Amino acid sequence: MKVLQLIDSLQTGGAERTAVNYANLLADLIDKSFLCATRLEGALKTTIDKDVGYVFLxxxxxxxxxAIKKLNAFIKMHDIDFVHAHSTSYVQAAILKIFNSRIQVIWHDHNGNRNSHGLFKNLVLKFCSIFFNKVIVVNTNLKLWAEKNLFTKNIYYLSNFSVLTEEKQRTVLKGNIGKRIVCLANLRHPKNHILLLNAFKNISDYKTDWSLHLIGEDFNDAYSNQIIxxxxxxxxxxxxFLYGLRQDINYILSQCDIGVLSSSSEGLPLSLLEYGLAKLAVVATNVGDCNKVITNNSEGIxxxxxxxxxxSKGLLKYINNEDERTQAGEMLYKNVTNNFSAKKNLEQLISIYNKA
Structure with missing residues (x-):
């Protein structure tokens, strides 16, 4: 089995990281694993394993x-069987299928805000779905949407997973040890950082020794200007404190005590899984499939x-009670390692590939 992960960029979004993780981890499980970035490269390029075949269009x-001709030639040269297209790369995958009917196209939808997309964008997606052999979605609402709106009938729910790699320790966080709150989220509208800042301001007036650390790419646009x-x-x-794009996430999380996510929409966010692997207490908004990661009050808020x-009340609960923070982090760690492991996810993914 030879599989190519198709993604529009190698910037550090959730879909991009998933595509790279799949390419790297599948390299030891199948005949050959490949990765293609169609439009932009980025920081994730340095994390691609040496055993993964890579092409940039x-x-x-x-x-x-x-670009289509270049990718089609690459696929034929390496005798690739499956093109696993992530997020917005579905247009490229659909056109590719027209030129090369032998390949199987799997589209992977990571966008938890699919329902809010305009009519035109969804019509393009619906047309492209004629050429999809299978569809994978990251939460149950997306599965219902796909079943109702797409031509593809082979639709599978596959939860996200996360891998905390050991990167060189570079980022030393500011603030007091034992009193740090971290948010892993690129500075984009669905992440709703203003809600988080409002909540933090509510507590900072009398909890002056605590600090908030925003880790994620700054696109230097109106949204990030609003935050600043x-x-x-x-x-x-x-x-x-804003740190921008960082790679040493494992080391950053080891310096923190509470993880937060204030999104207005999500699929199944990798940041929650990363908080769990780091045994952090978590306060998050109940959007997408966050409630499948934090299933009860003992695992987070x-x-x-x-x-x-x-x-604000959720933050104060953990700020004022170190024992509850520790217990919540341990419980979340158990849920993430038991139900969102890379091993379990890859077994399910390969099974989806193999289904006729």
Whole structure:
């Protein structure tokens, strides 16, 4: 079996990291594993295993026949059986299928906000689904949506998984040891950092020794400018710290005590799984399939999206009780290792590949 993971970029989003993780981990389990970035490279390129065959298309337009020709030649040269397309790379995969009907195309939907997409974008996706052999989704709502809206009938739910690799320890966090809150999320709208900042401000006036650490790519746009303006306007510069894109996540999490996620929409966020592997207590919004990771109050705290007061109370609960923080981190670790392991996920994935 030879499988190519297809992704539009190698920037550090959840779908991108999943594609790279699959390519790396499958290298030891199948005949040959490949990875293709269609549009942009990025920080994740350095994490690609040496045993993974890699190609970059440098695609310039939505339909770029030069890029399609290059990828098709690569697939034929290496006799690739499956193209596993992640997120927005489905257009490239569908066109590829027209030129090469022998391959099987699997589309993997990571977007927990699929229902809010405009009519045109979903119509393009629906048309492209004619060429999908199978569809994989990361939460149950996406499965229901796909079954209702796509032409593909072979639709599978496959939960995300995470791998905390041992990167060189570079990032030393500011703030007091034992009193750090961390948020792993690129600075994008669905991550709703303003909710998190509002909740943190509610507690920072009388919990002045705690700090908040935002780890994720800054796109230097209106959204990130809004975050920076909020920090300055509310005089939080000594309590809230932005680090941008970082690779040594394992080391960063080892310096923290509470993990947070304030998203307005999600699929199944890798950050929650990473918090679990690091044994952090977690406060998160109850969106997407977060409730499959935090299934009860002993594993963490879930609050309604946009409920600032509930988020603040959740933070205070763990800030004021170290024993509860420790117990919640241990319970979340057990759930993540038992139900969201890479081994279990890969077994299910290979089974999906093998289904006729």
């Amino acid at each position: 440098n695609k310039k337009n939505t339909i770029d026949f030069k 303006a909020y920090i300055i306007e509310n005089k939080l510069e000594d309590h809230v 879930l609050v309604n999206s946009n409920d600032v007061d509930a988020f």
